[in-house]
Amino acid sequence: MFFRTIVNFYHDVTREKIKSTIMASAVAILGLLVVYPIGILFWKSFLDQAGNFTLANYVAVFTEPGLSVALKNSLIVASWTTLACAAVGMPMAFAVARTNMPLKTLVTGAVLISFVIPSFIQAIAWILLLGPRAGLINVFLRNTLHLPLNLNIFGMPGLVFVLTLNFYPLIFYGLVAALNNMDPSYEEAARMVGAKSWQSAIGISFPLVSPALFTGIVLVFLDGVAAFGAPITIGLPAKIPVITTRIYQLFSYPPRYELAAACATPIVVLTALGLISQRLYLGRKQFITVTGKASHPEPIDVGKWKYVLLAFCLMVVFVAVVLPLMVLVRTSLTKVWGLALTAKNFTLANYQMLFDPTFYVMRSIENSFVLGVAAATFCVILCVVICWMVERAKVKGGEILTFLSMVTFAFPAMALGVGILLGFMVKPFNLQGTLTIMLIGYMSKRVSYAFVLIRNTMKQIDPEFEEAGRLVGASWFRSIKDIAIPLLKSGLMVAWILVFAVCLRELSMAILLYLPGNETMAVSIFNLLDDGALEGSATVSVVVSVMSIAAVFGVRKIVGKSVMEI
Amino acid sequence: MSKYKVVLKDVVKKFDDVVAVDNVSMQIEEGESIVLLGPSGCGKTTTLRMIAGLIKPTDGQIFIEGKEVASKDRIIPPEKRGLSMVFQSYAVWPHKTVAENIGYGLKFKKLRRSDIKERTKKTLDLVKMAELADRYPTELSGGQQQRVALARALVLEPKILLLDEPLSNLDATLREEMRFEVRDLQKRLGITTIYVTHDQEEAMVIADRLVVMNDGCIEQIGAPEEIYKHSRTKFVCSFIGLTNIISAEVEGIYPEGHKVRMKSGLGQDASVNYLDWQSGNFATGDALSFYIRPEDVAVSKNKSDLSTDAENNVFTAKVLNCTFLGPIYDLRVQVGELNLRAQTDNAIGYEKGDEVLVYLDPEKCCLLLDVACLL
Numbered sequence: 019m020f021f022r023t024i025v026n027f028y029h030d031v032t033r034e035k036i037k038s039t040i041m042a043s044a045v046a047i048l049g050l051l052v053v054y055p056i057g058i059l060f061w062k063s064f065l066d067q068a069g070n071f072t073l074a075n076y077v078a079v080f081t082e083p084g085l086s087v088a089l090k091n092s093l094i095v096a097s098w099t100t101l102a103c104a105a106v107g108m109p110m111a112f113a114v115a116r117t118n119m120p121l122k123t124l125v126t127g128a129v130l131i132s133f134v135i136p137s138f139i140q141a142i143a144w145i146l147l148l149g150p151r152a153g154l155i156n157v158f159l160r161n162t163l164h165l166p167l168n169l170n171i172f173g174m175p176g177l178v179f180v181l182t183l184n185f186y187p188l189i190f191y192g193l194v195a196a197l198n199n200m201d202p203s204y205e206e207a208a209r210m211v212g213a214k215s216w217q218s219a220i221g222i223s224f225p226l227v228s229p230a231l232f233t234g235i236v237l238v239f240l241d242g243v244a245a246f247g248a249p250i251t252i253g254l255p256a257k258i259p260v261i262t263t264r265i266y267q268l269f270s271y272p273p274r275y276e277l278a279a280a281c282a283t284p285i286v287v288l289t290a291l292g293l294i295s296q297r298l299y300l301g302r303k304q305f306i307t308v309t310g311k312a313s314h315p316e317p318i319d320v321g322k323w324k325y326v327l328l329a330f331c332l333m334v335v336f337v338a339v340v341l342p343l344m345v346l347v348r349t350s351l352t353k354v355w356g357l358a359l360t361a362k363n364f365t366l367a368n369y370q371m372l373f374d375p376t377f378y379v380m381r382s383i384e385n386s387f388v389l390g391v392a393a394a395t396f397c398v399i400l401c402v403v404i405c406w407m408v409e410r411a412k413v414k415g416g417e418i419l420t421f422l423s424m425v426t427f428a429f430p431a432m433a434l435g436v437g438i439l440l441g442f443m444v445k446p447f448n449l450q451g452t453l454t455i456m457l458i459g460y461m462s463k464r465v466s467y468a469f470v471l472i473r474n475t476m477k478q479i480d481p482e483f484e485e486a487g488r489l490v491g492a493s494w495f496r497s498i499k500d501i502a503i504p505l506l507k508s509g510l511m512v513a514w515i516l517v518f519a520v521c522l523r524e525l526s527m528a529i530l531l532y533l534p535g536n537e538t539m540a541v542s543i544f545n546l547l548d549d550g551a552l553e554g555s556a557t558v559s560v561v562v563s564v565m566s567i568a569a570v571f572g573v574r575k576i577v578g579k580s581v582m583e584i
Numbered sequence: 585m586s587k588y589k590v591v592l593k594d595v596v597k598k599f600d601d602v603v604a605v606d607n608v609s610m611q612i613e614e615g616e617s618i619v620l621l622g623p624s625g626c627g628k629t630t631t632l633r634m635i636a637g638l639i640k641p642t643d644g645q646i647f648i649e650g651k652e653v654a655s656k657d658r659i660i661p662p663e664k665r666g667l668s669m670v671f672q673s674y675a676v677w678p679h680k681t682v683a684e685n686i687g688y689g690l691k692f693k694k695l696r697r698s699d700i701k702e703r704t705k706k707t708l709d710l711v712k713m714a715e716l717a718d719r720y721p722t723e724l725s726g727g728q729q730q731r732v733a734l735a736r737a738l739v740l741e742p743k744i745l746l747l748d749e750p751l752s753n754l755d756a757t758l759r760e761e762m763r764f765e766v767r768d769l770q771k772r773l774g775i776t777t778i779y780v781t782h783d784q785e786e787a788m789v790i791a792d793r794l795v796v797m798n799d800g801c802i803e804q805i806g807a808p809e810e811i812y813k814h815s816r817t818k819f820v821c822s823f824i825g826l827t828n829i830i831s832a833e834v835e836g837i838y839p840e841g842h843k844v845r846m847k848s849g850l851g852q853d854a855s856v857n858y859l860d861w862q863s864g865n866f867a868t869g870d871a872l873s874f875y876i877r878p879e880d881v882a883v884s885k886n887k888s889d890l891s892t893d894a895e896n897n898v899f900t901a902k903v904l905n906c907t908f909l910g911p912i913y914d915l916r917v918q919v920g921e922l923n924l925r926a927q928t929d930n931a932i933g934y935e936k937g938d939e940v941l942v943y944l945d946p947e948k949c950c951l952l953l954d955v956a957c958l959l
Contacts, residue, residue: 480673480675482675483675483677485638485662485669485671485675486669486671486677486736487688488638488661488663489662489663489667489669489737490663490736491663491689491692491693492663492688492689494661496692500688501677505678
């Protein structure tokens, strides 16, 4: 009897130990993934190459001509992109959320696709369409229409144009969600006091959703500053350096790591400022009227204007989705992309290349899959534990864990990549050029996605489900395994697929962290482009686009709503 | 072995700096049905969850069958306590069928598959759910889910059953029906039950003893009838049923009849009963109150109809309002400077402004002392 008691007590203790070991490891891993690289980034930015404290790096950022120009360009590009995105996104959101325009589902779906196509792929498509001499649109204008026009994508307008096609969905989805969630009685009340439907929409609804618009604008601006894909493919040949492409160049031989770290800081500071201003703005606008009500206000009958709106939406969709995808597919099926797609010029060789074991492209596809699967799986496991600690155990310091898990969400990938490289290339890690350092980088950036998604799902599941399990005899571990995980299943799947999908297209971190041997698909696209093999580059782009689109529509199937609404 | 099934000793629970449960002690006997009753935020659910092992007390001890299960530095996890619990949200697992929900806990008892099946079936019969064994919870009504939750708890043949507002999500008719069903099951199985609710009628049906809680501590423990008739505090008498509380001053004490004479806004002195435990705890001149339930306030137009020949406690009053409620009339009358509520079955034709006589039976007027929580 006495012995039994001791054994039972021992079991209780070991179980508690397993639980606390799991939780402690999760915190340690999070620290290593997030706190360590960000800390290293800031610390290194204050060192010279010999390791002594200096402010010279920061002085250089603002005075060295190459760098200060890049910083200025970044701000200019981001500002124009923000303006253009608002101009495109606002009328589209209004048309979809509040009018009787037809084909709304089609438009919404197409916007999602344009968001999913990575900006460097969008850029490649537009190089093929608007390259100064051989661009297909230019050829068409010149040879078929005999117009003395030559549009050149390589320039500031071209760069802003491509970024706009990539980022306008941020404003569109934010506004549509806000307009749909808004309590319709506010508009109805305006109608009752005599406002026409369009007057109540503009006078009441738009001001009420202005916080959502503000959020969208901040996001677009920050993404514009942090963008790397389009600036490297379009901006660099056009001699428009931005801060992210400069950081990239600082890593080429001889590398100037400390200066790169200092260059990353302005992006981080801007991001922080943007998010703080958004907080302040939202904090003041306490009248946000988002209710859970399912009832939507009557769509406004805009008469013939609905065709004008539809024409506008379809044009955007055509330019942002149909044209680029078409030109990529077409190019991938040609021997020489600049020539017409005739039987003689047709080939499937580009797709055969994907399976050529002697060529690095096949390896890059494998690497991307391995990295995507590993990053998604580890992120989901890590976040289940951390979310459980924050949401269920309500551990002390839960807010800190939440902050740490989310901080990389807003942290620019390029800056984070610098931190990861500086942090893990040194002893005791020595990981430079390995797939592991890339995995660490991917996880560091994407742990925030998994965290947000899993926490939201966990919030929706009553903790009493797990408690009921404990009360009928299940241990902590069993209650998680038998009850929490099955109930979280769809949330976990969504998190996994999204992390996997964004890892497949990751460019900025991959390009900083890879060495020959561990290329990823995005790196292949970039390298093929660099080598002038546009057909091959387009082919891999088609693969990445198709998989990204499949992923988001798969998620939509699972959760029954679009990704942006989660 | 202790003779008590569950013992709470000076249990305290703080969430950060907020005291949710403040020094609660109680003893629960085998087979007893205890109801923790109080308004929301009074600490009743927190107390229950500490007994369950879902949260850890900040201070104090909890014993189950004489064995310490929780103290400041040691806690036995819920699955090791031999309790079952029915949750407010039912928490019937949506990814398991009715039978799987009920059978899940039996797996941890290392039973054979056939035994699990048999016990599951027996329990489903007990809660009249046998034909729905293979359904998923989403296909069930609220009442049916409630039965599944109950069956899941009962199938383990627990020593102690905990119920956290189990009926609060049901509609009124079903709630009333289930009350009696739960009470009936509890009596039939002789199971020690701790039940949390804020609904005093429900509490009256379920409880052998009520534990009335307010602001984290226990104001009174006792049988429902005792608590209703001899409320210990102002809070208890106003929370349990309707009541008239009258502020007054002690004019004289008459120990032989257990009576005090009290001066109040009623216009003339009233004779009020006091209890043994109260004697000696007050003195002439003290400002205290007493209460009388509306159904104990007799109202009539003729003195001869009042079932008393005493001159004491008969007041003249004016009708302010008379509402017909079906079985009874609900009256508001003005006595002196005070408004009293009365409920009677004979107030036919009473109208606003009528002059009436009101009799407050001294036996039913109860003295209230300013006492602290039970420790």
